[in-house]
Amino acid sequence: MNDVIIALDHASREEALAFLQNFSEPLYVKIGMELFYAEGPDLVREIKAMGHKIFLDLKFHDIPNTVAGAVKSCLSLDVDMLNVHATGGRRMMEAAAKMLQDLPQKPILLAVTILTSISEETLREELMVEEPLEEAVLRLATLTQSSGLAGVVCSPLEVPKVKSRLGKAFLTVTPGIRPLSEDAGDQARVVTPAMARELGSDYIVVGRPITQAKDPVAAYQSIKKDFLGEV
Numbered sequence: 001m002n003d004v005i006i007a008l009d010h011a012s013r014e015e016a017l018a019f020l021q022n023f024s025e026p027l028y029v030k031i032g033m034e035l036f037y038a039e040g041p042d043l044v045r046e047i048k049a050m051g052h053k054i055f056l057d058l059k060f061h062d063i064p065n066t067v068a069g070a071v072k073s074c075l076s077l078d079v080d081m082l083n084v085h086a087t088g089g090r091r092m093m094e095a096a097a098k099m100l101q102d103l104p105q106k107p108i109l110l111a112v113t114i115l116t117s118i119s120e121e122t123l124r125e126e127l128m129v130e131e132p133l134e135e136a137v138l139r140l141a142t143l144t145q146s147s148g149l150a151g152v153v154c155s156p157l158e159v160p161k162v163k164s165r166l167g168k169a170f171l172t173v174t175p176g177i178r179p180l181s182e183d184a185g186d187q188a189r190v191v192t193p194a195m196a197r198e199l200g201s202d203y204i205v206v207g208r209p210i211t212q213a214k215d216p217v218a219a220y221q222s223i224k225k226d227f228l229g230e231v
């Protein structure tokens with residue numbers, strides 16, 4: 001299943017709901033730290049009840065017991081996807097995955113590898129990681145899979161290597177998407193929606209190119225068409 005996930009990076013419930021009112025179809029949306037910390041779990045429930053699918057992007061990163069508790073708390077929200085940071089390590093990811101093991105219908109649990117705002121240089125010079133960025137993503141993706149998670153968040157640029165090492169079924173959810181006309185902004189590793197399709201991303205995550213567009217519906221439809229390759 002391939003899809004476009006819209007990042008609802010809005011400051012308030014009012015802004016997020018006004019944005020959603022532009023659309024007449026059910027969407028796959030991402031609720032991240034900005035909106036969740038402003039409005040809390042009730043808004044997640046409200047948007048879910050409107051018929052939208054939800055990626056709850058809170059990127060948990062803490063000791064295993066705390067992350068397991070956080071994942072457990074999120075289960076009542078009935079989200080479709082949620083995530084942790086792979087750099088929290090195996091025990092943390094296994095503790096998170098364990099919270100889902102007996103559920104009849106599991107949300108997709110992902111781990112963020114290396115944020116798409118991080119460049120090769122930043123990785124080496126600020127984070128002191130000497131290996132090439134693609135190798136670091138592959139190492140973290142391999143750890144994620146062996147810890148029992150369903151997939152990773154990475155750039156589409158790393159998808160071919162991740163899929164060839166870990167298999168097609170291991171999911172890749174990829175932000176850092178910019179149509180040709182858009183600035184990269186704070187993103188360091190960017191590709192177009194069409195390139196993401198060619199590279200094999202399962203899902204693309206798109207925020208500002210849609211939420212800040214003059215016509216968000218037209219921007220969404222154009223990005224979706226380019227990603228899904230529909231005419």
Ligand SMILES: O=c1ccn([C@@H]2O[C@H](COP(=O)(O)O)[C@@H](O)[C@H]2O)c(=O)[nH]1
Nearest residue numbers: 007032114115116175176205206207208
């Ligand atoms: O590595 C990552 C992980 C998460 N994100 C999130 O995706 C969106 C991207 O928004 P744009 O406006 O399209 O840049 C945003 O919510 C990030 O928190 C990411 O960009 N990179």
